[in-house]
Amino acid sequence: MEAIAFVLLIAVIVFVSQSLRIVPQQNAWVVERLGKYHATLTPGLNLLVPFIDRLAYKHSLKEIPLDVPSQVCITRDNTQLTVDGVLYFQVTDPMRASYGSSNYVAAITQLAQTTLRSVIGKMELDKTFEEREAINSAVVSALDEAALNWGVKVLRYEIKDLTPPAEILRAMQQQITAEREKRGLIAASEGRKQEQINIATGERESFIARSEGEKQAEINKAQGEAAAIAAVAEASAEAIRKIAAAIREPGGEQAVQLKVAERAVEAYAQLARTNNTMIVPGNMSEVAGLIGTAMGLLKQGPATAPPPAAPR
Template identity: 80%
Template sequence: MEIVALVLLVIAVIFVARSIKVVPQQHAWVVERLGKYHGTLTPGLNFLVPFVDRLAYQHTLKEIPLDVPSQVCITKDNTQLTVDGILYFQVTDPMRASYGSSNYIVAITQLAQTTLRSVIGRMELDRTFEERAIINTSVVEALDEAALNWGVKVLRYEIKDLTPPPAILHSMQAQITAEREKRALIAASEGRRQEQINIATGEREASIARSEGEKQAEINKALGEAAAITAVADATADAIRKIAAAIEQPGGQEAVQLKVAEKAVDAYAQLAQKNNTMIVPGNMSEVAGLIGTAMALMKGASPKP
């Protein structure tokens, strides 16, 4: 009896183990009943009919990164290019992923490689480095359309590396060096040009400033001279007015005549002192008249006792 009970216990344990299944989160298990697709187990506790149902496939619903092996592609200008990329996909339909392809991972990898060769074959070498985004988008569109029958959603494709042959790399490096040297020469010439422009501008502004200063100085000098002339003219006019007013006073005429006579006598005296030659007036009566006039004025001007 003990042996029978032990056998029944073992059968019960096997029965329970085969009938109860716990599916983890983000996983999907495909169940076949008698060799035919029966259903998909969702995350949580699930029950199967022992010896009738069986787990045929187990899929993860997480995003899966797939490293696409590097391959040599030929560009439009017949240049070999080694391309290495990575693909991201996700199982969206476990039933199709189980029965749509014998190995959807291999199918996606091969399709990614062939699509990549086709896209790069339509581009020249320089464009392949500039338009990685276009290459990635083209590969994703082609894969996503074909992967619908495999129950897989291709999310994105990224090129990790583009490696041309060593000779092409050397030529590209030489081209880059020449381009940098060209830019350096252009920058230096632009600097010298700007320097000359700045110097010319500075000299022009300095010349303008100097001319403006000289102009202002001449204006100030002219204004000063004009003011001085005006002041002298005003003073002379005032003196003339005062002399004229004094002449109109009593005795003014006699004073003028006396002053003229004194000046004439002084002039003759100065000529006699500065020259060895005796200068005699042509008309002595004029001198005598001047002297007489001066003496008469002096006598008339002296006070009477």
């Protein structure tokens, strides 16, 4: 009896172990019953019928990176280009992933390579370096359409490296060097041009400033001279007015005659002192008359002089 009980216990343990399955998170297990698809187990505890159900496939539902081997592609301008990339996909339908393809990973890899060759063949070499995003999008679109039957969703494709032949690399380097030298020469010429423009502009502005300064100086000088002439004329006019007013006073005319006579006598005396030759006037009567007039004015000056004005 004990042996039978032990056998039954072993049978129960085996039965339970075969019946219970714990599926991890982000995983899906495909169950076949008698060789035919039966169900897809979700994460958690699941029950199976021992000896009838079996786990046929196990799939991870996480995003999977797939390294696509490098390959040589021919561009539109017949240039060889070595391209390699990485593909990201995810299993969305475990049943199709199990039965849609014998090896969906190999199928995706081969399709990615053939699609990439087709896309690169439609482009020239220079465009392949500029249109990486377009190449990635074209590969993803083609793979995603074909991978639906395999229960796989292609998320994105990224080109890791584009390597042209060594001869093309040298030619591209020479082209880049020539382009940079060209840009340097253009920049230098533009700098010299701008320098000449700045110098000419500075000289023009300096000349305009100097001419404006000289113009203003001439204006100021002319205004100053005009003001001086006006001041002198005003002073002369004021002096003449005062002399005329003095002449109209009593005794003013005699004072003028006396002053004129004195100046005449001084002038003749000065000529006699400064020259070795004696200068004698042609009409001596005029000199005698001036002297006589002056002497007469001096003699009668006190008698005829007007009395001083009374203080006001």
